[in-house]
Amino acid sequence: GQQLNQSPQSMFIQEGEDVSMNCTSSSIFNTWLWYKQDPGEGPVLLIALYKAGELTSNGRLTAQFGITRKDSFLNISASIPSDVGIYFCAGHERFGGSQGNLIFGKGTKLSVKP
């Protein structure tokens, strides 16, 4: 089935650094979402995007719906220790593929630099 390419797979952060991650697809999406998963918990919705070009912020998080409708970006500014976790992108295909269900990326794991 359709796959989302999410990168990077993992990254280390130092407090105060800015972080960027992205997702790309081979087909057009009409919805992009970003989730965060803390250890031992389920994913929690951070940001939802519904229009091409849309830029939405949630505190220190900013996400963008790519104008091609095939990608999305998530930026975290001035990272803090509680930002560690796994971030997932997810999207809904415009033309009803994947049985109308969300497609998830494999996640970007954020860890603190040793």
Added chain:
Amino acid sequence: NAGVTQTPKFRVLKTGQSMTLLCAQDMNHEYMYWYRQDPGMGLRLIHYSVGEGTTAKGEVPDGYNVSRLKKQNFLLGLESAAPSQTSVYFCASRPTGNYGYTFGSGTRLTVV
């Protein structure tokens, strides 16, 4: 507001045993989903339901069955557990017209 509640949180099964995982949501959502999460594999859809009394297969349905007899509950069954079914299982739900899934906190299942 409880949201999505999964029970049990942890379980160890022997190969060949059966069990049922329960998912309950109190948000009156139409759609419900069961995912499994394995290291490096992300979230993979097992089965889903678009409303009470309906179920459909997802990406990895083999070895699992589901039922949605009541709108608020979605049950995932393993008839004969296998070690390959060792995983963390997540239930999710959403309302019609909104793709913001709400997830439960997961069930960690180990099959030995």
